[in-house]
């Protein structure tokens with residue numbers, strides 16, 4: 676199924692480097708995966724926030740250097756990157 680990666684580009688996520696995170700995803704394109712800049716995802720202060728749909732998997736404080744993990748493990752390998760999960764929505768992490 677087609678996946679969509681949303682990367683918040685609103686104020687507080689941008690301050691933490693969300694533009695670089697978006698650029699890192701764009702530099703690693705994958706068939707059937709759409710990468711989109713999103714508006715505020717309502718989780719400011721934990722950014723950059725990355726949401727993978729339709730999986731409803733949230734990653735927080737994502738660094739550009741970590742993007743390849745999401746691409747290789749999650750998007751290509753089908754495995755969640757546990758150490759990057761956003762605890763608020765994935766309390767069992």
Ligand code: FES
Nearest residue numbers: 683688716718719
């Ligand atoms: S600014 Fe990114 S979640 Fe609100």
